[in-house]
Amino acid sequence: MKLTNNEIRLYPWQSKIFRSEAKNRVILAGRRSGKTILFRTLCYYTALLKPQSEIMIVCTTIGQSKELYFNNFTNHFDPLFHPSLIDHINKQDRIITLVNGSRITVTGAENPEALLGRSLELLLMDEF
Numbered sequence: 001m002k003l004t005n006n007e008i009r010l011y012p013w014q015s016k017i018f019r020s021e022a023k024n025r026v027i028l029a030g031r032r033s034g035k036t037i038l039f040r041t042l043c044y045y046t047a048l049l050k051p052q053s054e055i056m057i058v059c060t061t062i063g064q065s066k067e068l069y070f071n072n073f074t075n076h077f078d079p080l081f082h083p084s085l086i087d088h089i090n091k092q093d094r095i096i097t098l099v100n101g102s103r104i105t106v107t108g109a110e111n112p113e114a115l116l117g118r119s120l121e122l123l124l125m126d127e128f
Helices: 012-019 035-049 062-073
Strands: 002-004 007-009 054-059 086-090 095-098 103-108 122-126
Touching: 012 035, 035 054, 035 062, 035 122, 054 062, 062 103, 062 122
Parallel strands: 054 103, 054 122
Antiparallel strands: 002 007, 086 095, 095 103
C-alpha cells in the first residue's frame, strides 16, 4: 500500500481481497506485508459507506488491538481517518462511534464469550 496526499493505493493482492465479495476471506501472509493496513482500510470503507454498521476488530490480546487499531483510529494524525468523522470515543470499552452511526469496537480474544451475541456488518480478526 502506498499513501500519497491522503490517497490510498493498495498493492494488487490487497486490492483483490478488498474488492472480493466473498462472505469470508482468509489471509495468510508474512510479517509486515500490509495485512493491518488492508484491515484498517476495509474497516473505514464499511463504517463510512454503510451507516449504522457494527464492526468488530479482534486481536489475540487487548493490548495488541489497542496498539494496531484503536490508537491509530483515535490518532488525529491518522491519514486515513479524519477526526471530524468521529462522534464519540469510549476509551474504556474501545468503541468509536462515527457521525453516521457506525460503531467500531476494538477488542481482544482473551474472553471469547464476551464476543458472542452481536450482529456485525464486518468482523476482522488479526494476528491469529
